[in-house]
Amino acid sequence: MEIYVHRFRNVQTNWLCTGGRMTQRRPAWRLLHRALLTLRADRRGAIFVMTALLMPIMVGIIGLGVEVGLWFQEKRSTQTAVDAAAIAAVYESLNGDADTASITTEATADAVRNGFDTSADTITINNPPSSGSYTSDSGAYEVTLSKTTSLLFAGYMLNAESINISARAVARAVSSGEACVLSLDTSDTEISVGGSGDVTYDGCQVASNSSDSDALSVSGSGSLTTDCYSVVGGVSSTDGLTTDADCSAKTGAAAIDDPYSALATPAYSGCDESGGYTQNATGTFTFDHDDAFDTAYVICGDLWVKKGTLVLEPSLYIIEGDIKSNAQGSISGTGVTIILMDGGQINNFNGSSTVNLSTPTGASAGDWQGIVFYQDRDDASSSTGNNCNTLNGNSSSTFEGTMYFPNQEINVNGGNSSTSTCMQIVALRVGFSGSSAMDADNSQCAAAGVDPIEIPGAVALVE
Numbered sequence: 001m002e003i004y005v006h007r008f009r010n011v012q013t014n015w016l017c018t019g020g021r022m023t024q025r026r027p028a029w030r031l032l033h034r035a036l037l038t039l040r041a042d043r044r045g046a047i048f049v050m051t052a053l054l055m056p057i058m059v060g061i062i063g064l065g066v067e068v069g070l071w072f073q074e075k076r077s078t079q080t081a082v083d084a085a086a087i088a089a090v091y092e093s094l095n096g097d098a099d100t101a102s103i104t105t106e107a108t109a110d111a112v113r114n115g116f117d118t119s120a121d122t123i124t125i126n127n128p129p130s131s132g133s134y135t136s137d138s139g140a141y142e143v144t145l146s147k148t149t150s151l152l153f154a155g156y157m158l159n160a161e162s163i164n165i166s167a168r169a170v171a172r173a174v175s176s177g178e179a180c181v182l183s184l185d186t187s188d189t190e191i192s193v194g195g196s197g198d199v200t201y202d203g204c205q206v207a208s209n210s211s212d213s214d215a216l217s218v219s220g221s222g223s224l225t226t227d228c229y230s231v232v233g234g235v236s237s238t239d240g241l242t243t244d245a246d247c248s249a250k251t252g253a254a255a256i257d258d259p260y261s262a263l264a265t266p267a268y269s270g271c272d273e274s275g276g277y278t279q280n281a282t283g284t285f286t287f288d289h290d291d292a293f294d295t296a297y298v299i300c301g302d303l304w305v306k307k308g309t310l311v312l313e314p315s316l317y318i319i320e321g322d323i324k325s326n327a328q329g330s331i332s333g334t335g336v337t338i339i340l341m342d343g344g345q346i347n348n349f350n351g352s353s354t355v356n357l358s359t360p361t362g363a364s365a366g367d368w369q370g371i372v373f374y375q376d377r378d379d380a381s382s383s384t385g386n387n388c389n390t391l392n393g394n395s396s397s398t399f400e401g402t403m404y405f406p407n408q409e410i411n412v413n414g415g416n417s418s419t420s421t422c423m424q425i426v427a428l429r430v431g432f433s434g435s436s437a438m439d440a441d442n443s444q445c446a447a448a449g450v451d452p453i454e455i456p457g458a459v460a461l462v463e
Contacts, residue, residue, distance in 0.1 A: 074149055079167040081114035082145045083461055086171035089125055089141040090459045094173060094254035103127075107143060121147040129170050132463045138257075139454070140172040140462065169461055176248065176457030177228055180204035180442045181425045184258055184406055186232070189214045190429045193222035193240065197412070197432035201226040203442045207455055208232065209255040216241075222432065230256075230455045250455075259453050260404050260426065263367055265339060265376045268296050268318055276301020276321060279329065282308045289315040293365050296339070302347070305329035312336045314360060316368060322347035329353050335360040337368040340375045345408055346389040349397055359401025359422075361449040370450035372401035375408060389427075391418065392434070399423050402450055412438055422448045 088110035092103045104125055108116070111123055122145065129135055129142030146166040180201050183190030190210040193199055194217070206224070208215040208231040215233035218224050223240040228247035232255050235241070243249060272289075277299050279285055285308060289297040293316050302321035303310075312333030319340055324347035325331050331353075337360055340346075349355050359372045368374075375389075388409035391397065402424040403410065409429040412418065418438045422445040432438065445452065 074147070074165050075167065077115045078145050078147060078165055079169070081111045081116045082143050082167040082169045083171075084114045085111040085116075085123065085125075085145070086141055086143040086169040086461065087459050089127075089143060090139075090171045090173055093127070093139075093141065094456055094459075100127075103141070107141075111143075111145060116145060117147070121145060129463070132170055134170055134172065134462065137172060139456070140170055142168065142170045142463075144168045168463070170463035171459055171461050173254075173454075173456030174458050174460045175454040176230070176250075177205045177455045178203075178442075179207040179230070179256065179453040179455050180226075180423065180440065180445075181206040181430055182256060182259075182453055183208045183210065183215075183427060183429050185428045186210055186255070188212050188429075189217045189236075191215070191231075192217045192219070192430075193224045193432045194219045195222060195413070195433040196220070197222040197434065198438075199224045199226075199432050200439045201442065202440070203227065204445075205229055205455060207253075207256055207453070224432075254456050256453065256455065258406060258426070259451065260371075260374075260402075260406070261377075263371075263374070265341070265374075265378070266296060266316070266318075268298055270298060271300035272297050273299040273301070273303075276303065278302070278304045278306070279308055279310055280306045282328070284309045284311060286311040286313060287315075287317070288313050289317075291315070293337075293360070293368060302344075304347075305331050305353075312338075312357075319344055324348045325353040325355055326351040327353065330355065332356045334358050335365070337365070337371050338373050340373070342376075345375065345405070346373070346391065346410075349391045353397075355397040355399075357399055357401075359448055359450065361447075365449070370401055370445075370448060371404060372399055373403040373405070375405045377406045388429075400444075400448055402426065422450055424450055424453065426453070 085107040089103050089107040092098050092106040107125055108118065108123055112118060116123065124144045126142040128137050128140055134140035144166060146164060149163055149165055181191060186209050188210060189212060190208040191206055204226070205228045206216065206226050207229065210231065211233045213234040214236040215231040216229055216235045218237040218240040223242070225242045227244045228249055229235070229243065230250040230253045232253055234251050287297055292314060296316040296318045298318045300320050303319050303323045305325045307328045309330045309332060312331070314335030317336060317338045319338060320342045321344045323338065323340065323344070326348055336357060357372050359370050361369055388411055389405055390411050392413045397418045399418065399420055400422050405427040407428055409431065410425060410427045411431045411433070413432070413434040420440040422442050423440040424442070424445065
């Protein structure tokens, strides 16, 4: 039997009659659309496709994470180096012979030992620090390190080849107490108590910059009672040296910088008392100076009170010579600073003389707050032994504030007795002998405006 196939066409559809069946032939675009829909609904192999698409991102994130970890490692090693450098700078500064060059050398050497590369990295040392809480602290050292690190994966994201990693540290010596007596000379016996001298300092320590084995000496029937002591050299003592039970006494300690080395004598001209001033009459006499601390009251020559009482009004006084009081004389003044020029010194406070002086307080005193005696360091020649500042005889005196004699010795001897709620002595040398007695409770020094002299202890990082 013959089978005839007839094709019927029209403009919109194609029909195929085969074996008595009629089917519709779909356009090609419909077949493609159907195939795409089927492919979209087919979930087989989808993870592979997604993984392929996300793989570059995942590799980038992992690489960046590894690189950030390397940055933190570099930061930690840089911080370790800068910490070591700051501590080394402070330790070197505590060496009495240290200068800027030696401090920089020691700080850099410690940084190198901890990974610092002098050929590629940068180190900066500031004293005092250029920022932070210690910008006015001359005992604090700031060190910054800066280094350049090449970028790997992050370079493509940041469009850069390298980044800068820096670290900063500030170190200083932590105070182990405050000194009420400080001798500045670096040799021989600098603080001595002998004879039947009796010295008591409460609330503070004594300190000596001398490297001598007898830097602090208590001999004979002398006695020294103090919270503690700190000396560069050694101590020679009988049973007369008494310290607190919790005292961590130091020998071989670091020297202490002159706390008033930056204080300069004020400019002045003319004389308020030409040819000096000598008082040899009973009664009370007063230097009445209206300008207070704006200008000084100038005595061109010695000031000598033999009789009567001389009252010093609150002010700054400059004496171009010695100051002395003896026999029946006395000197008193509240809120005064006495500056000794031209090698002037306390020639003698003796006999039955009394001298009662207290330091100025408050902002009006400016740099002179807390200082009762100041010897000009530029004019004063070095004087020790018999040619020095002397308090002796039977005088009874009170001094409130700082007595500063950087080039001369202070001797308290004979029957002199002195009491004070704040007496800070900074001198080339300090000696107590004879039957002298000094009793100072320095608990009121802060109220008197006296700057504390910190005794350096352990070095610590503070920033």
